[in-house]
Amino acid sequence: MDHIPVSWYLTLSAILFGMGVAGFIYRKSVITVFMSIELMLNAVNLTFVTFSYQNRNIDGHIYSFFVMVVAAAEAAVGLAIILTIFKNRGTLQIDDIDSMKL
Amino acid sequence: MNLWLIPLCPLIGFLLSGLLGKRLPKQLVNIVCVGSVAVSFGLVLFLLAQIYPVDTPVTEHDFTWIQSGFLKVGFDLTVDRLTAVMLLVVTGVGLLIHLYSIGYMDHEEGYGRFFAFLNLFMFFMLVLVMASNLLLVFVGWEGVGLCSYLLVGFYFKEKFAGDAANKAFIVNRIGDFGFMLGIFLLLIQFKTLDFVSIAAAVKTMPIETSIGGTLTVITLLLFVGACGKSAQLPLYVWLPDAMAGPTPVSALIHAATMVTAGVYMVARVSFLYDHAPSAMHIVAIVGLATAVFAATIGLAQNDIKKVFAYSTVSQLGYMFLALGLGAYSAGIFHLMTHAFFKALLFLGAGSVIHGLSGEQDLRHMGGLRKAMPITFVTLGIASLTISGVPFLSGFYSKDAILAAAYESQWPWMFWVGAGTAGLTAFYVFRAYFLTFLGKYRGHHHPHESPLVMTFPLMVLAALSIGGGFLSVPQWLAPMFPLTEHGVDLTPMLISVGFGVGGIVLAYVMYVLAPGLSDGVKSASGPIYTLLANKYYIDELYSAVIVRPLILVSRTVLWRGVDQGLIDTGLVNGLGKVIEAFGSVARRWQSGSIRNSATWILAGSLLLIFILGLGAAR
Numbered sequence: 001m002d003h004i005p006v007s008w009y010l011t012l013s014a015i016l017f018g019m020g021v022a023g024f025i026y027r028k029s030v031i032t033v034f035m036s037i038e039l040m041l042n043a044v045n046l047t048f049v050t051f052s053y054q055n056r057n058i059d060g061h062i063y064s065f066f067v068m069v070v071a072a073a074e075a076a077v078g079l080a081i082i083l084t085i086f087k088n089r090g091t092l093q094i095d096d097i098d099s100m101k102l
Numbered sequence: 103m104n105l106w107l108i109p110l111c112p113l114i115g116f117l118l119s120g121l122l123g124k125r126l127p128k129q130l131v132n133i134v135c136v137g138s139v140a141v142s143f144g145l146v147l148f149l150l151a152q153i154y155p156v157d158t159p160v161t162e163h164d165f166t167w168i169q170s171g172f173l174k175v176g177f178d179l180t181v182d183r184l185t186a187v188m189l190l191v192v193t194g195v196g197l198l199i200h201l202y203s204i205g206y207m208d209h210e211e212g213y214g215r216f217f218a219f220l221n222l223f224m225f226f227m228l229v230l231v232m233a234s235n236l237l238l239v240f241v242g243w244e245g246v247g248l249c250s251y252l253l254v255g256f257y258f259k260e261k262f263a264g265d266a267a268n269k270a271f272i273v274n275r276i277g278d279f280g281f282m283l284g285i286f287l288l289l290i291q292f293k294t295l296d297f298v299s300i301a302a303a304v305k306t307m308p309i310e311t312s313i314g315g316t317l318t319v320i321t322l323l324l325f326v327g328a329c330g331k332s333a334q335l336p337l338y339v340w341l342p343d344a345m346a347g348p349t350p351v352s353a354l355i356h357a358a359t360m361v362t363a364g365v366y367m368v369a370r371v372s373f374l375y376d377h378a379p380s381a382m383h384i385v386a387i388v389g390l391a392t393a394v395f396a397a398t399i400g401l402a403q404n405d406i407k408k409v410f411a412y413s414t415v416s417q418l419g420y421m422f423l424a425l426g427l428g429a430y431s432a433g434i435f436h437l438m439t440h441a442f443f444k445a446l447l448f449l450g451a452g453s454v455i456h457g458l459s460g461e462q463d464l465r466h467m468g469g470l471r472k473a474m475p476i477t478f479v480t481l482g483i484a485s486l487t488i489s490g491v492p493f494l495s496g497f498y499s500k501d502a503i504l505a506a507a508y509e510s511q512w513p514w515m516f517w518v519g520a521g522t523a524g525l526t527a528f529y530v531f532r533a534y535f536l537t538f539l540g541k542y543r544g545h546h547h548p549h550e551s552p553l554v555m556t557f558p559l560m561v562l563a564a565l566s567i568g569g570g571f572l573s574v575p576q577w578l579a580p581m582f583p584l585t586e587h588g589v590d591l592t593p594m595l596i597s598v599g600f601g602v603g604g605i606v607l608a609y610v611m612y613v614l615a616p617g618l619s620d621g622v623k624s625a626s627g628p629i630y631t632l633l634a635n636k637y638y639i640d641e642l643y644s645a646v647i648v649r650p651l652i653l654v655s656r657t658v659l660w661r662g663v664d665q666g667l668i669d670t671g672l673v674n675g676l677g678k679v680i681e682a683f684g685s686v687a688r689r690w691q692s693g694s695i696r697n698s699a700t701w702i703l704a705g706s707l708l709l710i711f712i713l714g715l716g717a718a719r
Contacts, residue, residue, distance in 0.1 A: 021703055025696050033695075094695065 009050040016043035030082050030092040034075075041071050105162045105179040105232060108145050108189070111138040112224035119221065123214020135217035136200045139224055143193040149181065150190075156183045157580070161234055168237075172293045180234035180297075183578055187434060188231040188366055191441045195358045196224050198558035202449050203350040205555035206456055216256060216348065223249035227359050231366060236285055236295040239367060243281070243331065246360045247274050253355060254347040266346035273340040277330015284323030291316055301373040313380045321374050321381040325388075328364030333415045334422060335392045339640060341415055345407040349452030352407060357414050357448050358441040365421045365437050369430045372582065376428070386426025390515055393419030395637075397525040401532070402633035405462050406451045409533045413488065414444055416526060420503055423519060429506035430582040435574040436499035442569050443487040443496055446562040447530075450481035453551040453559065454537055458544060464536040466544035473548035478538050480559040485534045487566040489527035490601040495569030501594050502575060508593040520597040527604030535612040 016039055023036030045064040052060025086092055115138030119131050126134075153160055159182035168175040181189070200220060207216050223246055230242025247270075255267030285295065292300050310318050328334070333341035344356050355361070368375065368385070375382050396415035403409045417440050424433035455462055457474055471478045487496040500523060507516040542548070550556070575584055611619045623630050632638070690701065 021699075025699050025703070098694070 006050055006054050009046060013043045013046040013050065016040075016046065028093055028095065030085065030094055030097070033094060034078055034082065038071060038075070041067055105149070105160070105181060106164050106177075108142050108149070108193075109225050109228035109232065111142040111145070112221040112228070114138055115221035116218050116225060119214045120218035123218055126214060128208075128213055131214050131217050132204050135221050136197070136204065138221060139193065139197045139200050142224065142228070143197045146189045146193050150186055153181070156181065156186055159185075173289065175235060175237045175295060177238065178234040178296070179232040181232065183581055184366075184369060184434065185231055187438060187574060187577070189228070191438050192224070192227050192231060192359050195441050195445050195562075196227075196354060198561055199350050199354040199358070199445060199449065202353075202452070202555050202558040203348075205552045206350050206452055207348065210348070212256070216253075219249055219252045219256070220351070220354070223253070223355060223360070227363075230363055234297055236288065236297070236300075236371070239370070240281065240285060243327075243363060243367075244278065246355070246363065247271065247278070247331070250274075250344065250355050250360055253351040254344045256347050256351065260346070263346040266340075266343040270340040270344045273337050274330045277327045277337055279326075280323045280330070281327025284320050284327065287316070287320045287323065291320070297370065300371075304373050304377055307377060309377050309379065311380070315378065317374055318378040318381045321371070321378045322384065324371060324374075325368065325381065325385055328368050328422075329388065330364075331367075332361050332364030332418045332422070333392075334364070334388050334419065335395060338392060338396065338415045339643060342408055342411040342636070345405070345411050349407065349448060349455060352411070353445045353448035353452065356411070357444040361414060361418060362421070362437045362441065365418065365425065365433055368422070368425050369434055369582075372425075372430050375425070382426045382428065384426070386423050386512075386515065389419045389422025389424075389426055390518055391419070392416065393423060393522045394518060394525075395419075397522045397529065398633055399636050400529040401525065402630055403529075404464050404634075406454065406464055406467070406533055406537065407448070407462055409464075409529060410444070410447050410451060413447070413526065413530060414440075416522065417444065417488070420500065420519065420522075423515065424503040424506060427503075427506045427510050427515075429503060431575040431578040431584070432499065432502035432506055434578060434582075435502055438572075438574055439487070439495040439499040439566070439569045442562055442565040443484045446480060446484035446559060446566055447488065449555070449559055449562065450477050450484060453477040453555055454481075456551050456555070457548045458546045461544055461546060464533055467537045467542070468540040468544075469538070469542035470548050471538045474538075474550045476550060476556045476559060480556075480563040481534060481538070483563045483566055485530045486605075488530050489605055490523050490597055491605075492598055493570070495566050495571075497598070498570035499574075501597065504597050505590070505593050508590070516593060520593070520600045523597050524600030524604040527601040528608045531605045531608035532612055535608060539613050540616065 020036045020038075020040030020043060023039065024033055027033055027036065045067050048060040048064045048067070050060075052058065052064075082092065085097060089097065091097075115135045118134045119126065123131055149160075150156070159180050161178060161180045164177040164179065166174065166176045200217075203216070203220065207213055210216065226242045226245025226249060228242075230239055230246060233239040233242060251267045251271040254270050255263050257263040258267075288300065289295060292303050294300060304317070307317065310316075312318070330337045341356060341361065345352050347356070375385070393416045396412045396419060400409050400412035400416065403412060417436070421433045421436050421440070424430070424436060453474065454467065454470060454477060457470070457477070458467065461467065483494070487494040490497045490500045504516055504519050504523070507513070507519050510516075575582075611622065635641075692698075
C-alpha cells in the first residue's frame, strides 16, 4: 500500500460522495435516493479509514464501524418505511410523496 | 376595645352571604346579615358607653397600609364626638333598614345578593366615618360608591336600572376626580393625610382672603367630591335616577347615609374650610341653590320615590348651606334628623309600593289611609317632621340652620331657605295627600305591610319625633364652637309659618278642592312643564356633554384611532409587513427534499471554500 498515495483514496472518496449527492438530488425513485445515501456514507467511511491509516490512529476505524452499524440500522428502518409507502400509495416516485408540503 | 371589630362584622356578613348566599336558606341569610349589623350596633353602643363622654378622641392604629418616602398611610380608626353621631346613625338606621328589607325583599330574586351588598355597604360606610386619614376616607368613599352602583343596578334585567347605575357611577367619578386632586394637593402641601397632623399644621397658617390660595383650592376640590357624592348642583342628576334600586336601598344609601358622606367629609375637614372663607361662601351658595332648585322640581313629580329623591337633594342643600355658614354642628344635626325622617319617608313609600304590588305613580294611589293605617300614621309623622312643624326633630335642626343664615352676613339666604321650607312642606304633603286621602285611583288590592316592615317604621317615627331633643350642637360644641344665637323667635316663626302655609296650601289644593291643582297646573303652563321635566337638565347634559362625547368616541376614537390607527395601521400593518417578508423567505422552505439537499450542498461547499481559503492563507 505504500506506493498508493493518500490523495488517490481521497479522490476516490470524493468521487463516490459526489455520485451519491448527484443521485440524491437527481434521481426520482426513493430506492435510488436511498442507495445514494448509502453511497455517501461509504464515501465518508473511506475517508475515515484513509486518515486513520495515515495518522496511525485507530479512531477512524472505530468511527467507520459506527457508521456501518448506523447505516445497517437505517437500512432496516428505511426499507421498511419505503415498503409501507409503496403499499399505501402504490408509487415510489419521490415527487408524488408530498403530503407534508405546504 | 378594638375599633376594627365594628366594621368587621358587616364584612363577615358580606363574605358569608356573598359567597354562600345562594345555597343558604333565607332565614340563615337574615340571621347572618341582619345579625352582623345588629352586632355592630351593639358594639358601637358598648364602645360609646365605655368612653362616654368622648372628650378625647379614641384612636387605633391597626396596620400600616402604605409606606413610601414621606407618604405614610395607616389603617387608623378614630372615634370622636362627630364620629359617634355618625356611627349611631349609620348602624342604628342601618339596622332598622336591614330589618325592613327582610319583609320588603321577601319575594324578590337575588335575596342573598341583596343582603351581601347591603352588608358590604355598611362595612365601607363604617370605614368612611371612622377613618382618621383622608385616604382611608377615600377608600370608604369609593366603596360605598361601588355598593351604590351595585344596588341601584340590582334589577339588572331592566335596562333603566343598569343605565341609572352607570349614571350614578359615572357622575360620581367626576366628583371623585376633584376629591382626588384635593387629596394630592393636601399631600403636596402637608406631606401627610392624617386629620390631626393637618389640623395642627393649618392652625399656624393665615386665613386666606384670595380665591387662589392653596387652602381655598384644596377645599373647593374636596367640595367637588362632596358635590358628586352628596348630589349637589351641578352633579345631582344621578340621585333621582338612583331610585331605580330597591326602596330600602334608596332609604339607606340614597337618603340616610351615603349621600350625607359629603356633608360628613366637609365637617371632618372643617379646619381647612375655616381658613378659606371664600370657599365656604361658595359652599353655602351651592347648597342654597341646590335646596331651592331641587325643591321646585319636587313640586311637579308624580313618582312618589322621585318626589322624595328631590327632597333629599334639597335637604342635602340645606346641610351644605349650614356648613358654608360655618354652622357645622347644625349641618350634622340636620344630617342626623334627616337620616331619621327621610329613611322613614322612603320606608313608608316602600311600604306603600309593597302594598300596591310595585305601583309608584301618585296618580294611581289615593285613599290608602284605611288599608295601611300604620304606614299612614308614620309617613304622616315623617311629612310633618320634614316640614319643620314645631317640636318634631326636623324643626330643631332646620331652625338651627335657618337661624345661622339669619344671623350671617347674608340674611337673604335666610329668606330663600325659609321659602324653600314652604316648598318642601307643600310637595311632601302633596305626595302624602295624593297617597292616602281622597279616593283610590288604582286597581291593585292595597294591604298593610307585615310587622317586620312596620316595626322599623314605628321606631323611626319615634326617632323623628324625639330626635330633636338629642341636642347634637351641644354635643359637638367641643369640636365646632357654638355660635350662640340669642333666643330670637323671628326666624323660627317665619320658617314655621312658611312650613305650615305649605301644608295648608297642599291640603286645599289636593284635598278640599282637587280641581284647583289642575287649574294651577294649566294656569302656570310652561313653568309647570319646565318643572315636570326637571328643567330639562338631563336633556341639556345629554346634548352638551354626553352626545358630543359619544360622537367623538364613535368617530375619532373608535373609527379613527382604534379601527384606523391601531387595528388597520399597527396590528394589520405589522402583520402585512411580516407576511411580505415571509412570502420571500418561505421559498427556501419549499418542503421539496431535493431543494433542501441542494441548499445543504451549496452550504457545505461554501463552508469548505471558506475553510480552504483560511487554510491557504
